[in-house]
Amino acid sequence: MAVAQTPTARRSARDSSSSWRWTDRLGLAFAWFLGLLFLVVTVGIVIYLMVQGIRFVKPEYFVTSPSAGFSESETGGFLDPLIGTLQVTAMAMAIAFPVGLGVGVWLSEYGRPTWLARLTESTVEMLAGTPSIVFALFGVLLFQSPVLAAFSQKNEGIVFGRSFFAAAAMLSLIALPLVVANVREGLQAIPGHVREASYAVGKTKWATTRRVLLPAARPSVVTGAMLGVGRVVGDTAVIILLLGATLRINPAEGFLGEARGTGSTLTSFVFQNAPTGEANQPEKAYAAAFVLLSLVLVLNVVMDFVVRRGRRLTWGS
Amino acid sequence: MATETHHLDAGQRALRSDRRAEFLLGALVVAVLLFVLFLIVFVFREAWPSFRENGLLWFANPDDFDRQVEKIFMSANLLQEPVYEFRAWPIIWSTIVITTLAVSISFVSALFVSVFVVEFAPDWMRRILEPIIRLLASVPSVILGLVGVLVLVPFIGNHIISDDSRREVSYIISLSGYSVLAGVLILSLMIAPLMIAVFVDGLRSVPRNWLEGALGLGVNRWRTFWKIGVRTARPALIAGTVLATARAIGESIMLAMVCGGVGFAPNPKDGLIFFVEPAKPIPAAILQASEELTSPPMRDTIFAMASLLLFSSLFLSFAGWVAKQPMKKYGVRA
Amino acid sequence: MGFLSPPPVRTLPLTGEEPKVVVPNGNGNGNGFVSAGRKVAPSSLAIDRMAVEDLSIAYGSKVAVDSVSLPIRQGEVLALIGPSGCGKTTLLRSLNRLTELTKTASLKGRITLDGDDIAGFEPTSLRRRVTMVFQQPNPFPMSVFDNVAFVLREQASRRPRKRDLKGQVESALRRAGLWEEVKGDLAHPALRLSGGQQQRLCIARALAANPEVLLLDEPCSALDPQSTKVIEDLIVQLREEVAVVIVTHNLQQAHRIADYVAFMYLGELVEYGPAEQLFGAPRQERTREYISGAFG
Numbered sequence: 001m002a003v004a005q006t007p008t009a010r011r012s013a014r015d016s017s018s019s020w021r022w023t024d025r026l027g028l029a030f031a032w033f034l035g036l037l038f039l040v041v042t043v044g045i046v047i048y049l050m051v052q053g054i055r056f057v058k059p060e061y062f063v064t065s066p067s068a069g070f071s072e073s074e075t076g077g078f079l080d081p082l083i084g085t086l087q088v089t090a091m092a093m094a095i096a097f098p099v100g101l102g103v104g105v106w107l108s109e110y111g112r113p114t115w116l117a118r119l120t121e122s123t124v125e126m127l128a129g130t131p132s133i134v135f136a137l138f139g140v141l142l143f144q145s146p147v148l149a150a151f152s153q154k155n156e157g158i159v160f161g162r163s164f165f166a167a168a169a170m171l172s173l174i175a176l177p178l179v180v181a182n183v184r185e186g187l188q189a190i191p192g193h194v195r196e197a198s199y200a201v202g203k204t205k206w207a208t209t210r211r212v213l214l215p216a217a218r219p220s221v222v223t224g225a226m227l228g229v230g231r232v233v234g235d236t237a238v239i240i241l242l243l244g245a246t247l248r249i250n251p252a253e254g255f256l257g258e259a260r261g262t263g264s265t266l267t268s269f270v271f272q273n274a275p276t277g278e279a280n281q282p283e284k285a286y287a288a289a290f291v292l293l294s295l296v297l298v299l300n301v302v303m304d305f306v307v308r309r310g311r312r313l314t315w316g317s
Numbered sequence: 318m319a320t321e322t323h324h325l326d327a328g329q330r331a332l333r334s335d336r337r338a339e340f341l342l343g344a345l346v347v348a349v350l351l352f353v354l355f356l357i358v359f360v361f362r363e364a365w366p367s368f369r370e371n372g373l374l375w376f377a378n379p380d381d382f383d384r385q386v387e388k389i390f391m392s393a394n395l396l397q398e399p400v401y402e403f404r405a406w407p408i409i410w411s412t413i414v415i416t417t418l419a420v421s422i423s424f425v426s427a428l429f430v431s432v433f434v435v436e437f438a439p440d441w442m443r444r445i446l447e448p449i450i451r452l453l454a455s456v457p458s459v460i461l462g463l464v465g466v467l468v469l470v471p472f473i474g475n476h477i478i479s480d481d482s483r484r485e486v487s488y489i490i491s492l493s494g495y496s497v498l499a500g501v502l503i504l505s506l507m508i509a510p511l512m513i514a515v516f517v518d519g520l521r522s523v524p525r526n527w528l529e530g531a532l533g534l535g536v537n538r539w540r541t542f543w544k545i546g547v548r549t550a551r552p553a554l555i556a557g558t559v560l561a562t563a564r565a566i567g568e569s570i571m572l573a574m575v576c577g578g579v580g581f582a583p584n585p586k587d588g589l590i591f592f593v594e595p596a597k598p599i600p601a602a603i604l605q606a607s608e609e610l611t612s613p614p615m616r617d618t619i620f621a622m623a624s625l626l627l628f629s630s631l632f633l634s635f636a637g638w639v640a641k642q643p644m645k646k647y648g649v650r651a
Numbered sequence: 652m653g654f655l656s657p658p659p660v661r662t663l664p665l666t667g668e669e670p671k672v673v674v675p676n677g678n679g680n681g682n683g684f685v686s687a688g689r690k691v692a693p694s695s696l697a698i699d700r701m702a703v704e705d706l707s708i709a710y711g712s713k714v715a716v717d718s719v720s721l722p723i724r725q726g727e728v729l730a731l732i733g734p735s736g737c738g739k740t741t742l743l744r745s746l747n748r749l750t751e752l753t754k755t756a757s758l759k760g761r762i763t764l765d766g767d768d769i770a771g772f773e774p775t776s777l778r779r780r781v782t783m784v785f786q787q788p789n790p791f792p793m794s795v796f797d798n799v800a801f802v803l804r805e806q807a808s809r810r811p812r813k814r815d816l817k818g819q820v821e822s823a824l825r826r827a828g829l830w831e832e833v834k835g836d837l838a839h840p841a842l843r844l845s846g847g848q849q850q851r852l853c854i855a856r857a858l859a860a861n862p863e864v865l866l867l868d869e870p871c872s873a874l875d876p877q878s879t880k881v882i883e884d885l886i887v888q889l890r891e892e893v894a895v896v897i898v899t900h901n902l903q904q905a906h907r908i909a910d911y912v913a914f915m916y917l918g919e920l921v922e923y924g925p926a927e928q929l930f931g932a933p934r935q936e937r938t939r940e941y942i943s944g945a946f947g
Contacts, residue, residue, distance in 0.1 A: 019773045021808075024539040031433035034426045035446055041506065042453045045464055103349060106342040120346055122634060123353050129560065129630040131567020133600045137623045138356050140610060141363060176349075204331045206338040227455075234457025236570040237600070241607050267459045267570075274463050276574045282467060289460045296455050304448065526789040530853070533749060534860055535779030536805045544805070549792055647792045647840040 046293070053290020056283040066247045066269070072281050078288050080248045081269040084164075085233060085295075087258075088243065088265060091168030092175060092232045097225055099172070100179025104224075107180070108187035109209050128177035132170075136241035139170035143242070152260055153252045163252070164259045167243040174235060175228030182227065186220020187213055219310020226303040233295060236267040245272065266292040357631075360624050366614075367621035370401035375621070379404035382580025382597070386606060386615070393612035403618050407582040409625070411596035414583060415497060415572065416565045419504035424558055426505070427512035428547070434513070435520040436542045447517075454510035462571035465503045470494040470575055473593060482590045490594060495577030498592040503571060508561035515560060519553020520546055552641050559637035563630050569600030578605055599626055696726040700864055700894045701746065701781075706760035708741050708750060715741040717918040718760070723864065725894040728886060730909035730926070732899060734941070738918040739898045743866050746896065747781040748774050764864070779806065781864040782857040786872055788849035790841035790856070795833050798841045798852055799823050802860040819859060826892075827855035828885050847878020854885065858893075865889065867897040871904065883908050902942055906930050914938045 020028075061077030069075040103120065111117040143152055144161030152163035190213055198208040214221065239245055244262030251261035264272075266288050272278050273285035368375055379385050385403060392400035434446055474494025483492050523546045531541040547554070577595025580602070585591050597605075599622050609615045701723035708716040716738040723729055723746075731739040741750060748769065750756045762769045769777050779802075790798050796813075799820045804810060820837070824830040829851045833839060841852055850870055857865060867886070871879040886895055887908050899905050905912055906926060913923040914935075922929060922938045933939045 019775065020537050020539055024537065027429075027543075028437060028539055031429040031437060034429045035433045035438060035442065038426075038430055038453075038509075039446060039449060042449050045456075045461075046452070048468070049460065049464065099345065099349065102342050102345040106346050110339050110342060116343075116346070120350060122638075123350055126631060126634045127353065129563030129567075129633055131563075131569065131600055131626050131630065133567065133569045133603050134360065134623050134627050134630075135356075136607075137603065137620060138360055141359055141620075204335040206335045207331070209338075230455045234455070234459070236457070236459045237604060240604065267457055270459045270463055271570060271574070274459075274466050274574060276466055276578075285463055289463050292457060293460060296457065297452065300448070300452055300455060304451075524789070526785055526787055527791055529749065529752070530785060530789040530791065530856075531801070532752065533747065533778060533783035533785070533866075534802045534805075534857065535775045535777070535782065536802070537775045540805060544801070545791055647794065647842065 049286070049289055049293055052286040053293070055286070057287040057290055061284075061287055066264075068247065072283050075279070075281060075284065078266065078269050078284070078291070081264045081266045081288065082291065084243070084249060084263040085265040085267070085292075087263070088164055088168050088171065088239070089229055089232050091164060091259065092171035093225065093229060095169060096172035096175035096179055096228055096232075100176050100224065100228070101183055101221065103176075104180045104183025105187065105209060105214070108184045109205065109213070124177045124180050127173060128181075130173075131237075132174055132235050133237040133241075135170045135173050136238040139166050139238065139242045142166075143169075150260075162242055162244040162262050164243065164261065164263065167238055170238050170242055171232045171235060174231050174238070178227040178231060179221075179224040182220045182224025183217065186217030186224075189220070190216050219306055222306045222310075223303055226299055226306070230296060230299055233265075233292070233299075234267060236265075236271050239265050239268045240271070243268070266295075357627065360620060360627055363617060363620035364624035366617040367401055367403055371403055375403060375405055376409065377404045378406040378582065379580075382407045386580070386609075386618075389618055390606075390609045390612045390615045392614055399614035401614055401618070403621070405599075405622065405625075407580050408597050408599045408602045408622070410582040411497075411576070412566060412598040412600075415500050415504060415576070415596060415598055416562065418497075418501040419508060419565050420558065420562050422501065423505040423509035423512055423561060427509045427516055427557070427561075428554070430509075431513050431516035431520055432542060432547065435517055436538070436546070450510045450513050453506070454514060456507075458507060458568060458571040459574075461503050461507055462574035465499055465571065465575035469499050469502065470496075473499055478593050482593070486587060486590055486594070490579065490581055492590070492593055493577065493595070494593070495575060495579075495595050496593040497576065497583050497596045499575040500572050500596065500598075501592075503575060504565055504568060507568070507571065508565050511564060512557040512561045515553055515557030516550065519550035519557070522553075523549045551644055555637050555640050559633050563633050566629055566633075567600055567626060568598075569604045572598050573601035573604050576601060696891070698725045698894075699723075700725050700765060702761075702763045703742070703746075704761040704763070706742070706745065706758070706762060708738070708745055708756060708758050710753065711755045714918050716745070716915075719915070719920040721913055721920065721923060723894050723896055724911075725863070725892075726890055727910035728890045728895045728897060728908050729911045729913065730897050730899055730905035731913050731915060732902060732905050732941075733915035733921075735900060737915040739915050740868055742915070743868055743896060743898045744783070746864070746866055747778045747783055748772075749778075749783060779860050780862055781866060782860050782862040783866040783868065784850070784853050784857050784870050786869040788846060788853055788873065790844070790849050790852050792840075792842055794838045795824075795841050795844070795852060796820055796837040799855050799859050802856065806860070823855045823859035824852075826858050826889070827851045828881060829855055845878070847874050847881060850874060850878065850882060851885065854882070858889075862893055864894045864896065867895065869898055869900065871899070871901070879904070902930075914941060916941070 018025075058077075061079075062082065063079055064077035065080045066078060067074070067076040103124070107117060107120060140161055142148060142161075143163070143166040144159050146159055149159040151165040151169075153160040194212065194216065195208055198212045199205075203211070243264060244250075245264045245268035246262045247264065249258075249261060249263035251257040254260075269288045270285045270292065273281045273288065275282060277285075382404070389400050389403060392398070430446075430450075434443055434450075438446065471494060473496055474492075477498070478492050478494065486492065527545050527549060528541055531545045532538065536544070576597060578597055578601060579595040580597050581595055583591050583594040583596050587594065603619055603622050603626075606615065606619050610619060699722055703719055703721040703723070706716055706719045707714065719738075719742060721729075731742060733739050744750045745758060746762060746769075750758065751774065764772070764777070764780065769781075791801060793801070800813075800816045803816050803819055821830060821834075824833065829848060832848060833844075833852075841849065844852060850873075854865075854867075854870070870886075871882055874882070883904065886897065889895055890910070897905075897909070909926045911924065912926045912929045914921045914929065914933075914937075916937055922933060922935045924934070929938065930942060933942065
């Protein structure tokens with residue numbers, strides 16, 4: 001063949017911005033500027049927090065409980081907030097994940113009657129747009145009612161209404177829309193012929209969903225859960241109103257005391273140690289923010305990994 | 318035959334479990350819907366006394382916002398008639414100002430950045446920018462608030478506010494750096510990545526052959542992407558903006574940290590000083606008053622503020638839906 | 652036979668007997684595909700507009716077009732035929748430099764428009780002179796009017812008023828034979844037209860740019876026979892005003908509307924000649940095999 005090797009590209013006048021109208025060129029320059037600005041600001045913030053965090057974080061913070069005091073050396077670490085974060089997140093996801101999974105599956109695979117599906121969609125969309133402070137207030141209303149006294153503590157007939165239970169229940173509402181949306185998207189991305197193939201070998205709809213569709217949609221399901229965890233870990237308003245944001249974890253007496261007791265999380269710890277908070281110890285705040293940010297970073301990396309691995313396994317479009 | 322009936326049984330059992338699964342999932346969905354309905358009804362019901370006592374004056378301008386809140390709170394302790402008098406204008410105005418500014422800033426920048434990421438950025442840039450944006454979207458607001466309080470607020474207080482401007486408004490408010498500006502800047506940084514994520518998805522799903530069609534007609538890449546790509550992705554632009562606006566309206570922690578927490582309506586008549594005046598948006602006001610929930614009249618007032626937030630999120634979903642309707646006609650996929 | 656031996660290749664006897672290929676003779680009762688016959692008398696005028704000179708295009712290391720040379724004339728319809736993957740669409744897309752949108756594509760050789768190398772053109776100004784209609788009708792998600800006016804608005808330095816565009820939009824729609832069907836409701840969403848109407852709208856959109864060369868990439872492959880006929884008639888009419896290049900895998904169509912035909916195979920230009928000659932008495936065996944349906 002005459003041209004066995006790759007023909008070498010010739011220089012030609014590309015559709016380069018130099019020929020565009022000045023307004024178009026200005027627009028492209030603006031896009032570059034904003035892209036770079038974003039990069040610089042975000043990297044700047046992350047690096048700043050990392051540097052400050054590493055400066056102020058001490059290993060003993062991870063093993064000592066916070067305590068009241070006047071100087072940074074007296075106030076202890078953030079063991080309790082750290083445990084609180086993990087505990088409340090786990091509890092919130094224990095509610096949000098199964099419920100979100102169920103609603104997502106129903107919306108994608110059943111969705112009948114149609115009006116109910118429409119209503120559910122808009123309700124979930126509305127939940128995604130509801131401020132967490134509203135959830136927190138509703139939680140106060142709900143868990144201070146005598147009916148639900150079992151979920152928190154009761155003192156002289158007054159229901160306290162603040163506990164890990166209460167906070168986790170309301171935090172689950174924040175995570176729910178993310179789980180639903182991602183589960184649904186993942187299921188809908190599976191081509192119809194996969195379902196048909198499963199029906200063709202005699203599997204029921206439920207068996208198909210459980211054994212074929214959900215495993216295939218796993219990357220989306222995991223992504224949804226991770227995004228939910230991200231939001232729950234980062235929320236502060238619900239914690240302050242419903243978990244008490246106390247210095248230490250205070251378990252209640254009796255059955256499941258830990259879950260009925262109050263506590264705090266890293267977010268509320270940062271809030272209270274910021275100059276605007278009650279404790280006002282910026283160095284502690286930086287240290288806790290560093291830990292919180294690292295958690296979020298790890299979450300991001302894991303999510304990236306799951307998504308990338310999932311992409312290898314999907315059907316070509 | 319024995320085996321046949323056995324098969325039949327198995328089939329019926331599978332069918333029955335199938336139906337049961339559908340029923341259970343449906344019941345779960347209905348339960349969630351009822352719960353949300355319950356939430357809406359109860360928040361509005363708690364809020365009612367405050368609206369009933371104040372009428373439309375609820376939205377008016379008070380003499381001193383923080384004093385009136387104090388009065389409401391104290392009235393429960395003094396064994397007198399509960400005081401309900403509440404004028405919410407400063408916090409409503411603060412919310413409007415901060416949300417509008419932040420959403421406009423982040424909409425413009427998010428649009429340009431998403432167009433850049435999807436079509437014009439070189440590969441290396443795209444590969445850095447995308448994870449960075451995703452990371453920024455997941456940074457907890459309290460962390461951004463902390464950076465705001467420790468870096469941005471002192472900067473504004475020391476370098477942007479001049480002594481002249483401090484003196485000019487000293488008879489009404491003291492300027493410290495805790496300001497509308499700090500809130501708007503950090504809020505923009507917070508919601509822009511949310512918008513970008515939705516915008517990028519929308520722009521990526523614009524059919525390639527529409528873009529090629531325009532390029533094939535001799536329209537340059539920039540104009541093609543704006544006229545066809547962005548136009549086609551308008552439903553995604555609306556969805557992203559609605560989501561981000563909802564987040565902006567509802568942000569409590571970060572704004573409570575950097576805006577100053579003074580019940581003051583920033584006055585546009587003050588010129589540029591307007592931007593460095595403190596403010597108190599509704600969610601921050603709720604958060605700061607949340608320790609006063611024990612006082613019944615205060616509690617009703619707080620729920621009244623919350624119901625306004627809830628109403629705005631209901632309204633936003635609806636407004637987004639309405640805005641998408643005319644686009645359906647020309648086949649822009651929602 | 653061992654499976655290491657090469658797969659059987661259908662070869663034609665090189666000497667002696669005539670190949671057992673039924674060659675259509677264009678009189679209408681030959682075999683199959685030419686039964687419809689030529690639609691038009693040969694064009695009287697033919698002006699050289701574009702020339703492809705020793706053009707090679709590769710995607711990465713995969714050569715898609717291999718040293719092709721061709722003239723493109725106004726007053727004639729040139730059809731590129733060949734089995735799928737033979738590089739005919741790549742060749743077509745290189746004529747208005749749409750190949751550049753694929754990052755891995757590299758190009759060697761020369762394409763000229765009225766004697767000037769198109770590599771020296773601004774891609775946008777080139778694409779206005781050499782416009783493209785695609786395989787899938789791709790009207791923009793706007794009204795019929797806005798679709799046609801799109802190019803006009805983009806070309807103008809100041810945004811023209813709707814009233815001023817009306818005349819040009821109407822003439823483009825008339826040239827594309829769509830005017831009578833849409834004149835009642837120009838605000839109709841373009842995506843709600845039928846497939847054939849959509850494709851004619853795309854042609855109208857391309858004509859609105861006042862191109863000198865019109866490239867059509869299998870414009871009828873997604874259409875029903877009725878719409879195909881309308882578009883074929885349109886193409887034949889258009890060749891007097893613009894040079895037309897059409898890619899098609901439909902041999903009947905090429906025979907019906909083309910003045911010149913280029914047959915490509917595996918990236919190479921196997922044969923180029925007047926339609927009657929190429930279909931009636933192909934010089935190359937591979938052409939003969941292809942038009943008789945032996946492969947492809």
